[in-house]
Amino acid sequence: xxxxxxxxxxxxxxxxxxxxxxxxxxxxxxxxxxxxxxxxxxxxxxxxxxxxxxxxxxxxxxxxxxxxxxxxxxxxxxxxxxxxxxxxxxxxxxxxxxxxxxxxxxxxxxxx
Amino acid sequence: xxxxxxxxxxxxxxxxxxxxxxxxxxxxxxxxxxxxxxxxxxxxxxxxxxxxxxxxxxxxxxxxxxxxxxxxxxxxxxxxxxxxxxxxxxxxxxxxxxxxxxxxxxxxx
Numbered sequence: 726x727x728x729x730x731x732x733x734x735x736x737x738x739x740x741x742x743x744x745x746x747x748x749x750x751x752x753x754x755x756x757x758x759x760x761x762x763x764x765x766x767x768x769x770x771x772x773x774x775x776x777x778x779x780x781x782x783x784x785x786x787x788x789x790x791x792x793x794x795x796x797x798x799x800x801x802x803x804x805x806x807x808x809x810x811x812x813x814x815x816x817x818x819x820x821x822x823x824x825x826x827x828x829x830x831x832x833x834x835x836x837x
Numbered sequence: 838x839x840x841x842x843x844x845x846x847x848x849x850x851x852x853x854x855x856x857x858x859x860x861x862x863x864x865x866x867x868x869x870x871x872x873x874x875x876x877x878x879x880x881x882x883x884x885x886x887x888x889x890x891x892x893x894x895x896x897x898x899x900x901x902x903x904x905x906x907x908x909x910x911x912x913x914x915x916x917x918x919x920x921x922x923x924x925x926x927x928x929x930x931x932x933x934x935x936x937x938x939x940x941x942x943x944x945x946x
Contacts, residue, residue: 767936
C-alpha cells in the first residue's frame with residue numbers, strides 16, 4: 726500500500742441499507758478525515774479523528790458514524806442510507822508537521 | 838459564518854497566464870491551501886501559505902494577504918493538463934479546513 730486507499734471504488738445501495746466505506750493509510754499520520762463532495766459545493770467534513778481512539782464531528786455528521794481503532798484504518802458507516810447521502814466520499818490523512826491533507830481516490834456512492 | 842469565495846469557472850489559453858482568486862472570512866486563520874482536482878479524481882496538494890507574500894513553486898505561485906482575507910493562485914505557461922478544478926481551503930482556529938467550492942479552469946488550445 727502506498728498512501729491512502731479506499732474501498733469500494735463505487736457502490737449502488739438501496740435506501741435503508743447499512744454500508745461501511747473503508748479507508749486505510751500507511752503514512753503513519755495521526756489525523757484522518759472523511760469528506761463528502763457534491764456538485765457546486767465545497768468539500769464538507771463529516772467526521773475526523775486526531776489520533777487513534779478519538780473521533781469528532783464535522784460539519785455534516787448526521788447519519789454517519791466512524792471509529793478509529795488503530796492508526797491506519799478509519800471506516801465510515803452509514804447506518805441506514807438515504808438518497809441525500811448520494812455523493813463522492815473522500816478519506817484524507819494529514820501530516821502533523823505541516824497539516825497538509827492527503828486524499829484517497831474516493832468512493833462514489835449512489836443511494837436509490 | 839465561515840465563507841470561502843472563488844470564481845466558479847475560468848477559461849484561458851494554452852501558454853498563457855491565469856490568476857485564480859480566493860477571498861475568505863473564517864473564525865481564525867492557520868494557513869491557506871490550494872489543491873488541484875482533475876475530473877473524477879482526488880484533490881492533490883499544490884501550495885500552502887501562512888505568512889503574507891508570494892510562494893513560488895515551478896509554474897505555480899500562490900499569494901496571501903491576511904489583512905485583506907485574500908489569496909490567489911497564479912499558473913504560468915499553461916498546459917492542457919492544467920485543465921482541472923482548483924480548490925482554495927483555509928484552516929480555521931480549530932485547525933479544520935474550510936473549503937471553497939472550487940474554480941473549474943478550462944484551457945483552450
